[in-house]
Amino acid sequence: MSFRTALSGINAATTDLAVTSNNIANVSTTGFKAARAEFGDLYAASIFGTSRNTAGSGVRVTGITQQFTQGSVEFTNRNLDLAISGGGFFTLDNNGATVYSRAGNFQLDRDGFVVNPTGARLQIFPPTDGSGRNFETGRLVPLQLVTTDSAPAASTQVIVGSNLPANATVPVAAPFDPNDTNTFNHSTSITLYDSLGVAHVQTLYYVKTPNANEWELYNYIDGTAVGGPITLQYDAQGALVTPATGFATLPAYTPTTGAAPITLTLDLRNSTQYGERFAINDLRQDGYTTGRLIGIEVSQQGVIFARYTNGVADPLGQIALSIFPNQQGLQNLGDNVWSETFDSGGPRRGPAGTSDFGLVQSGALESSNVELTEQLVNMIVAQRNFQANAQMIQTTDRITQTIINLR
Structure with a gap:
């Protein structure tokens, strides 16, 4: 019986060493989860149950479980x-x-x-x-x-956040001509895209009128006028009051590329008339070309x-x-x-x-959740267990030999 008990211990220690060896081998394996050998003791049982005076029959491997702790x-x-x-x-x-x-x-x-x-x-x-x-x-x-x-998307809205100078004067020349800088006060441009992803340039021209706090906004795409002038009116505090909603819809512009007509809405809600300087604080559009x-x-x-x-x-x-x-x-x-x-x-x-x-x-x-220092300690313990069980077999063999030699 002692031989079998010690042999089960050797087998258990061997399994423990195999598990530890596998953990150490995978210490650098991405996503690896360390395993642990688990053991249970063995007791012989009769139909009357296990006697309290019965020695154990050894050990067996009850399972090798993965340790799903977080790796670094x-x-x-x-x-x-x-x-x-x-x-x-x-x-x-x-x-x-x-x-x-x-x-x-x-x-x-x-x-x-x-x-x-x-x-x-x-x-x-x-x-x-x-x-x-x-x-x-x-x-x-x-x-x-x-x-x-990536498919293109045609421009449908342009956000214009402008500040017009409150002390501006009426241009020295008239009528408005985009090619004559003496007929308008300020201008700015933005790139638009049609349904085929082709770029077009929209230019906005600001013209001060003789009326107080009033401007006209002209829109051109690729040098072609789109609709008539849009009247911009501001109150005494410089806030936009016309258009009342802050939005202005332009007539459709048909590009020469064969794309669908471009229909734009200008978002002028952030347009103001303050101070003495012209500034464009926001100028965006929602179209884009292919990518x-x-x-x-x-x-x-x-x-x-x-x-x-x-x-x-x-x-x-x-x-x-x-x-x-x-x-x-x-x-x-x-x-x-x-x-x-x-x-x-x-x-x-x-x-x-x-x-x-x-x-x-x-x-x-x-990374692997194997803690190398812990595994090296486990290796030493398993090695000692193996040696102790091997020593038990040797001791049992000597006792058996002594009994055989009795006369």
Whole structure:
């Protein structure tokens, strides 16, 4: 019996050494979770139960459990490197099988899909609109980066925040002529875009009228007048009173590029008449030309944006994180991925930063949670356990030999 008991101890110590060795070997593996060997004692039982005077029968391995504590987050400045700070796993599609991982060292395959080093595709919630806030959390799709250009958008509104000098005088020449600077007081220009993404120049000319606190605003696109002058009137405190709403809609301008007519609304609500100097405090429009992909950005909530040269950021989706009732029950498949089992329970999926899901850090990786000093101490303890059990076998052998030699 002593031989078997000591042998079980040797086997347990060997398993402990194997687990410790695997932890040390993966000390630099991205997203690796350290394992721990767990043991239980053995007692022989009869139909009458275990006697209080019965010696134990040794030890057995009751399980090797993963320790899902947070690893340190190390920054890499590579956008496709992702780390989860908190709970959750990345959800991956491995040739039709759903697997899970904490390792976020992703890359692109030849088809533009974002994959891990073994080719499993990162799963996301697809967007329902272009706002970057609404996603279809009941459906998973693989994340794919498209290389096509971003479509243009025609300008529809121009925000003009101007300040006109209160002491301005009527121009020395009349009538208004955009080619004669003596017929207007001030001017400014902005670039517009038509539906094909072609740029056009809109120029605004300010002309002081003989009436107090009154101006005329002329609009030209590519040198062509668009509509007549817009009357701007201000009160004694310099605030705009005409147009009453602060908005002025221009007639449609048809470009020569074959694009759809450009219909603009001027937002003049921030136009004032103060002081002695002309100033443009705000001049913006809402159109843009075509753009090519220059990179991606990932928010802490896991929203992936494609950035284009025209300043557009299109949401591609939101990273789908998964949490299990019993993550200790997950099956380790190697290559830093786990699979669902009966013991783990089914996954609960959601976006980062909600409920008990962690946040996503772009340009960073979660390192192994192996504490090297602790593992070296475990190695020494397991080695001592092995030696002690081996010594027990040697001692038992001597006792047995002594009994055999009795006459």
